[in-house]
Amino acid sequence: MESPDEFQFLRRFRTRLYILVFETNTRSGRIFDIVLLWTILLSIIAVVLESVDEINSKYGTFFSIAEWTFTLIFTFEYLTRLFISRRPLSYALSFYGIVDLLATIPTYLALFFAGGGYLVVIRALRLLRVFRILKLSRQLGEAQMLGKALVASRHKISVFLGAVLATVIIMGTMMYMIEGGENGFTSIPRSIYWAIVTITTVGYGDIAPTTVIGQLFASMLMLMGYAIIAVPTGIVTAEIAVTHVDQQVKKRDENYKSCEECLTHDHELKAKFCKYCGAVMKKSRRKNVSRDYDIL
Amino acid sequence: MESPDEFQFLRRFRTRLYILVFETNTRSGRIFDIVLLWTILLSIIAVVLESVDEINSKYGTFFSIAEWTFTLIFTFEYLTRLFISRRPLSYALSFYGIVDLLATIPTYLALFFAGGGYLVVIRALRLLRVFRILKLSRQLGEAQMLGKALVASRHKISVFLGAVLATVIIMGTMMYMIEGGENGFTSIPRSIYWAIVTITTVGYGDIAPTTVIGQLFASMLMLMGYAIIAVPTGIVTAEIAVTHVDQQVKKRDENYKSCEECLTHDHELKAKFCKYCGAVMKKSRRKNVSRDYDIL
Amino acid sequence: MESPDEFQFLRRFRTRLYILVFETNTRSGRIFDIVLLWTILLSIIAVVLESVDEINSKYGTFFSIAEWTFTLIFTFEYLTRLFISRRPLSYALSFYGIVDLLATIPTYLALFFAGGGYLVVIRALRLLRVFRILKLSRQLGEAQMLGKALVASRHKISVFLGAVLATVIIMGTMMYMIEGGENGFTSIPRSIYWAIVTITTVGYGDIAPTTVIGQLFASMLMLMGYAIIAVPTGIVTAEIAVTHVDQQVKKRDENYKSCEECLTHDHELKAKFCKYCGAVMKKSRRKNVSRDYDIL
Amino acid sequence: MESPDEFQFLRRFRTRLYILVFETNTRSGRIFDIVLLWTILLSIIAVVLESVDEINSKYGTFFSIAEWTFTLIFTFEYLTRLFISRRPLSYALSFYGIVDLLATIPTYLALFFAGGGYLVVIRALRLLRVFRILKLSRQLGEAQMLGKALVASRHKISVFLGAVLATVIIMGTMMYMIEGGENGFTSIPRSIYWAIVTITTVGYGDIAPTTVIGQLFASMLMLMGYAIIAVPTGIVTAEIAVTHVDQQVKKRDENYKSCEECLTHDHELKAKFCKYCGAVMKKSRRKNVSRDYDIL
Secondary structure, three states: OOOHHHHHHHHHHHHHHHHHHHOOOOHHHHHHHHHHHHHHHHHHHHHHHHOOHHHHHHHHHHHHHHHHHHHHHHHHHHHHHHHHOOOHHHHHHOHHHHHHHHOOHHHHHOOOOOOHHHHHHHHHHHHHHHHHHOOOOHHHHHHHHHHHHHHHOHHHHHHHHHHHHHHHHHHHHHHHHHHOHHHOOOOHHHHHHHHHHHHOOOOOOOOOOOOHHHHHHHHHHHHHHHHHOHHHHHHHHHHHHHHHHHHHHHHHHOOEEOOOOOOOOOEEOOOOEOOOOOOEOOOOOOOOOOOOOOOO | OOOHHHHHHHHHHHHHHHHHHHOOOOHHHHHHHHHHHHHHHHHHHHHHHHOOHHHHHHHHHHHHHHHHHHHHHHHHHHHHHHHHOOOHHHHHHOHHHHHHHHOOHHHHHOOOOOOHHHHHHHHHHHHHHHHHHOOOOHHHHHHHHHHHHHHHOHHHHHHHHHHHHHHHHHHHHHHHHHHOHHHOOOOHHHHHHHHHHHHOOOOOOOOOOOOHHHHHHHHHHHHHHHHHOHHHHHHHHHHHHHHHHHHHHHHHHOOEEOOOOOOOOOEEOOOOEOOOOOOEOOOOOOOOOOOOOOOO | OOOHHHHHHHHHHHHHHHHHHHOOOOHHHHHHHHHHHHHHHHHHHHHHHHOOHHHHHHHHHHHHHHHHHHHHHHHHHHHHHHHHOOOHHHHHHOHHHHHHHHOOHHHHHOOOOOOHHHHHHHHHHHHHHHHHHOOOOHHHHHHHHHHHHHHHOHHHHHHHHHHHHHHHHHHHHHHHHHHOHHHOOOOHHHHHHHHHHHHOOOOOOOOOOOOHHHHHHHHHHHHHHHHHOHHHHHHHHHHHHHHHHHHHHHHHHOOEEOOOOOOOOOEEOOOOEOOOOOOEOOOOOOOOOOOOOOOO | OOOHHHHHHHHHHHHHHHHHHHOOOOHHHHHHHHHHHHHHHHHHHHHHHHOOHHHHHHHHHHHHHHHHHHHHHHHHHHHHHHHHOOOHHHHHHOHHHHHHHHOOHHHHHOOOOOOHHHHHHHHHHHHHHHHHHOOOOHHHHHHHHHHHHHHHOHHHHHHHHHHHHHHHHHHHHHHHHHHOHHHOOOOHHHHHHHHHHHHOOOOOOOOOOOOHHHHHHHHHHHHHHHHHOHHHHHHHHHHHHHHHHHHHHHHHHOOEEOOOOOOOOOEEOOOOEOOOOOOEOOOOOOOOOOOOOOOO
16 A cells, blocks of 8 residues: 555656656756657667668668667657656647657557558657747747748648649640650659649659650740749748738837827827827836737 | 419529529539539549559449540530520630530540540639639638739739740750750750750750750859749739738728718727817728728 | 932931831831731741751751841841931941841851851840830830849849859869769769759759769758749849839829928828928829938 | 168068958059959869869879969968968968868878869859958948848748758658669668759659659659748748848938937928927938837
8 A cells, every 4th residue: 555655756756757758948858858859860860771771781780779779768758758647638639649659659560561660750750849949949939930921821822732733634634645655644643743743843854745746835834833933932922021020010019108098009109298188108118019000 | 385383483493503503602502513523523533544554444444434424414514504594605605614615525526536535634624613612712812812913913924934935045046056966956946945944943854965065055044044033933922912011001991980071081990080170080980991092 | 410309209218217117106117016026036936947857858948948038138127227227337236236237147157157047046136126116015114123123133143143153163073072973973064064953953864963972962952052042032022022112102102292382292182281381282183203202 | 680670671561461461442452352363263263174084184284283383372372361460360260261271271182182182172262252352342231131131031941941851851761661672762861862852843853753652742742842942932032121121211211310409319301390399400411320210
């Protein structure tokens, strides 16, 4: 039977572990996360290098051991997280919970299915934890701003991608009919693949038009791709620029103060009298966040 | 002879059919359109897969039947639309009318001309109907904004394309003279094709300069292409950004009200007195659309 | 001896010819220019098609005759322009004068030097005359705006191109040392050519790194190229956007009127009194162009 | 023993040398720098041409002599700079000092290690001196503005590059598993190299997917790359555009004057009375730099 002391010790231990594993604001939590990130990075590098035949034939055993060591560490870490989490299920179903699980499974799978072991590169997604460490730093703010700009543009981008896909299907089929199988356009799916390779200006050259009409159509597709790359760029740029300007407007707003008489908020800091009710204004530089914009 | 009842039934049936087929605001009309879109999508996938030799040799008969089924459905749909339309001719000559017709013809043509059947991918254009379903949703607004930006840039883009074409003709001819037929530049049209492949940064590599002077010229063309891709991007971006700002200005305008005394329109919603005539203003939040802009 | 009548007839003929050939505002001048443009276009198409072996072997004689006909027409046109021009030398030394001359010479040269005949594609430059026809139309305005944006960005773009060239020279030399001649990097110039092909994302694939270190360096160069394409785009976009906003500011300025008492210019059209001297203002909507900006 | 005169002569000589070598504002210093730049350029061209086998076999001796001459000149120049510099160590450790040293060493190294001689292209970095000559010209201002925009975007760009790298690692591994060694994807590093070649739209075509699923994944990667190139472009563009607007706001600010009574700074130049305290204002066009912005 556990004594109350022992029980309390366990509880305190669990709390401390929780802080170590889940918190990033404390010093120990930070160190834990940094060590974890380097371990993840090393395990990814190990998988990548293991795939090179020359290296694997020499150091194969070493990499096998390394892989199993990393997997056992991550398995232990996953179980610990599950154990100390206040709501284990909600952790297990969260984005990080699923990624943490997927980062360990492939090695076990590889015991039954050859090749499955490479799936451990899913661990690369664990590196996203890096943003948690940098939680309070600039990067996250920038990433959020980028993300915000992308989310704000999602409708425009989906319309754009739809138009690209329609173009690619029609052009691919036409090239299949023009060039035919003897020039590499052996099927419509393959011709659509060629059209994507062309419109995105990748241009491998594994399939290339050889007839005059085919080259004419391909030229049109290229110029089209060249011109319409402008569209997503334009969308994202405009979005970022507007977000940017918004931020600066916000900053400027902090240079306004409120009138305590009539509760209006758009008074310049140097104003001596309220422009709406004429009350004498304080000189305080108090920031004003709840102001409703009426200037762009 | 038809009795009046029967006649009225037919008229009501036609109206109901009209709502089903042409309207998208009613529930049944929406379902009809969604079913139609999936049918179109399936028919396109069938055509695309049919072109793969391995699949066609196995399931050729199945695909032939599917193709004819789809074509008969679309033919029936086209005739129905023609029949129930209040002005059949104006439907037949509208964009959607022509696309609907073109979506059925190729299969019939394929009876006489081999290969013509692939033209049915014109059906991909029917997918544009998707915008009708989303009529009231955001996407259409975004698409319109994109379209507006592109239309507003059409003159600039045509000037730009003209300059690109002139560059490509001159550079293509010079490369034909420099490299000659033994290096793949067998004719001026082919050299122009190469120049387009290069300036758009596609770069298949099926034709590539091998002489030193040829590579020097090609390098210049690449750097040119690299620098001038900035131009269409810049045009579209500026256009989108300006449209964006305009929209926000419009939104802000909705926060202004009119003075009913002197009929001026630029009063802040919180204003108590007209700034021009001094009349007491109403508190109503009535939107004001007819205001003439005097702030950018 | 010429009679005065005959002399006057000649002078009037010359004037009329001048209007026909040089002016584009009159109807006859416009028709002349359009006919000329089509002739130029036809002569370019003839040269381009002549270079295709299959076509030339069949219709060689036809193309020779066409080429000489076009050349004689252009020679006659050039001499006419020289004859009727008020200052023949200044025409001969102008951009159009030089292009007009260069458009005829190659055919004569081809009598002495084989292959020289292809230089007639310089005629493509004559197509720039199209802008003269469209003189008063939108396109020229757009082209000017584009040109203005490019000229305004020329310093930034030259700095950018300088940086790209330095990168390309250094990376090219390093790849020459890493990959060596056996992998296609046979000399530094050729390696620099490869670096340009890579940084501009053209990527022919005629030369490609095969060693691991070479591929690592190439990857870095690609990501660099991918990131820095943003720079010229950003420059031109910002320039175009600013020009755009300027234009709209100008348009808005046309909605301001002047005070005739104190000669200040920034009064809203609806203002009843001058905000500087208090004088009663006219209601006239007279445009005001000489206003000095004090709002961005 | 040196006489004082001789000593003073030496000191004066050193000062004059210092001005010649380090200053660019004097005429002699400018000429020195221009001569130096041409020497650097010539030495780089020599190294580049020497690597071409045909040229080297003919003029090998000439290039060897040229290379040694250039190296001795640069060595002498480096020692002179070191000798006349007031703080030799701080020069030796400065960016230009290190580049100057690295520009001479490789030739000496080449005596011991074959091939090391090509490292002299590091001299290309010495060309950055060109900016010193242009110190007072526009270019530097533009370069600074570009640099500022890039520095301001560094966090966003690093987040973006991180996302690209994660995508490339995961996609590379998946393609390694899908395509396998027989299609060129012989190891994960090589597959990652392929993914970079693809996402940057370079597309050499030395490795290209051949299976249907591989081509599907590759298409997704291309469209992704095509869409996300918009992100760095958008970032830099927005940054440049905002910097641009800032500059114009600054310019405008120079059109404002201060009230000497109440020390407010936002008075239009034409204002006759202070709008805050009513004091009569001077007409002086004195620029006002310390004004705090309250208009974007």
